[in-house]
Amino acid sequence: LPATNEVIWFSERDDWGQLYLYDLTTGQLKSKITSGEGNVAQLRRVDETSRTIWFVGNGKERGRDPYFRQFYKIRIDGTGLTLLTPEDADHEIALAPSGQYFVDTYSKPDTPPVTVLRDLDGKTIVTLETADVSRLRATGWKPPMSITVKARDGKTDLYGLLYLPTNLDRGKKYPIVNHIYPGPQTGSVGGRGFSPARGDAQALAELGFVVVEIDGMGTPWRSKSFHDAYYGKMGDNTLPDQVAGMKELAQHYPWIDINRAGIYGHSGGGFAAADAMFRYPDFFKVGISEAGNHDQREYEDDWGERYQGLLARTPDASDSYAPEANQLLAKNLKGKLLLAHGTMDDNVPPYNTLLVVNELIKANKDFDLILLPNRTHGFGNEAYMVRRRWDYFVKYLLGAEPPREYEIGRLRPNTR
Incomplete structure (x- = not known):
């Protein structure tokens, strides 16, 4: 984060894949961004102005297959964790070049894929496609x-x-x-x-x-x-x-x-x-x-x-x-x-x-x-x-x- 001379660091030090915020000048840990059970699998977007990050995670939703990928946003201070893909399924995420929307294709081994367009708050804008496996x-x-x-x-x-x-x-x-x-x-x-x-x-x-x-x-x-x-x-x-x-x-x-x-x-x-x-x-x-x-x-x-x-x-x-x-x-x-x-x-x-x-x-x-x-x-x-x-x-x-x-x-x- 060039504007604030900080870096987001990934570590499994607490037994899960988490994100941490470090001061690049001193090398000191400033705060833990994510916490709890489940892993951060991919960091997909960082908005330095709003101090918000978007990431793919897994294993964070109790009662679901822990291998299902979900999409989340969270503030860099560790507050406001929000699930953006509510369906109980595995989610494949593709961010728009503008960074303002994402395409979400979700499915399970026994459930064919549905593809929707969402905004960065998780609101569904339109359903793009529903796979037909009748044949x-x-x-x-x-x-x-x-x-x-x-x-x-x-x-x-x-x-x-x-x-x-x-x-x-x-x-x-x-x-x-x-x-x-x-x-x-x-x-x-x-x-x-x-x-x-x-x-x-x-x-x-x-x-x-x-x-x-x-x-x-x-x-x-x-x-x-x-x-x-x-x-x-x-x-x-x-x-x-x-x-x-x-x-x-x-x-x-x-x-x-x-x-x-x-x-x-x-x-x-x-x-x-x-x-x-x-x-x-x-x-x-x-x-x-x-x-x-x-x-x-x-x-x-x-x-x-x-x-x-x-x-x-x-x-x-x-x-x-x-x-x-x-x-x-x-x-x-x-x-x-x-x-x-x-x-x-x-x-x-x-x-x-x-x-x-x-x-x-x-x-x-x-x-x-x-x-x-x-x-x-x-x-x-x-x-x-x-x-x-x-x-x-x-x-x-x-x-x-x-x-x-x-x-x-x-x-x-x-x-x-």
């Missing part, structure tokens, strides 16, 4: 179910999505498959807005599974202590929360067969999926690990150092990263594991997976391996990989024989 619903499409379960501590609420077969038979038992991304920079669910498809989770459910995504402890957008839950213990991978959440869901929904649990993920999710098969070999029966960074010593230094801490040698001639490395746990495998990696992966070097392969061979374990020639990191949505993923769960978790070499996206002629 989508006419195809038989159904949204995922929002869920809340307890974390490993039995107290902390975790949020996620549950995907069910369209023609769910509540008298049957369905295997449950966890689609995981452990963070720490994001979570399994992703954005909370409306989306017609979230990867192939619903497609997998239609094959006869219940598919779940849970943002466990150690992922962002909650408190700092929540985000720090497994700092220095990357092998945690939110797995205690995933297991606790899946067991709770099975207690609540009798059509979930918790004795047939699977897991899959890509990149960090690949690390977590293999980790799950090694650390919870009696719980997870089938796992698919794609492009996993299985040993942080063999991955980007800025990743391990950011979330595991600096590598330190230990008295047993090992180091602080070793307990988190998947290859050292590979001997625990009991279920069916499919490993996949692109041979030209320019993010996670392929030898991350080969380290695990080598130890599985040493331990005389059966497993499956796909190396995709000349693929880089993002092969997870390639039709061949998707089909092999579906086939693996159908065969080994559902106990059925998948159609041989089914081609996704190609309509077969009607032979009737």
Whole structure:
């Protein structure tokens, strides 16, 4: 703030992402601008004359999904906090170039978007657009179910999505498959807005599974202590929360067969999926690990150092990263594991997976391996990989024989 020689500073010092006002001359803290539970996610506008700021925040409205983004204004002295987006939904904000208005598009995973124009006091000027998804619903499409379960501590609420077969038979038992991304920079669910498809989770459910995504402890957008839950213990991978959440869901929904649990993920999710098969070999029966960074010593230094801490040698001639490395746990495998990696992966070097392969061979374990020639990191949505993923769960978790070499996206002629 040049006129007053002040600066607005962001900090999580009180366990939440807050804004603070500092004196640039003395470096002293003048006041705390925001307070209470919930985070400031983006500072979007500052009016030095009226001493007012506008920001995107989350987790500040009790009783709502804490991942929903909301838009607020507050005076720099910390008074007058005002919610400008009252709808219980996730809000995508676009400020007008003049700074006097904003476009607000709000939606939920099961509610299509509505776009309105508001002024900077939150007053709705006009409704610009309401999405019509009637044609989508006419195809038989159904949204995922929002869920809340307890974390490993039995107290902390975790949020996620549950995907069910369209023609769910509540008298049957369905295997449950966890689609995981452990963070720490994001979570399994992703954005909370409306989306017609979230990867192939619903497609997998239609094959006869219940598919779940849970943002466990150690992922962002909650408190700092929540985000720090497994700092220095990357092998945690939110797995205690995933297991606790899946067991709770099975207690609540009798059509979930918790004795047939699977897991899959890509990149960090690949690390977590293999980790799950090694650390919870009696719980997870089938796992698919794609492009996993299985040993942080063999991955980007800025990743391990950011979330595991600096590598330190230990008295047993090992180091602080070793307990988190998947290859050292590979001997625990009991279920069916499919490993996949692109041979030209320019993010996670392929030898991350080969380290695990080598130890599985040493331990005389059966497993499956796909190396995709000349693929880089993002092969997870390639039709061949998707089909092999579906086939693996159908065969080994559902106990059925998948159609041989089914081609996704190609309509077969009607032979009737």
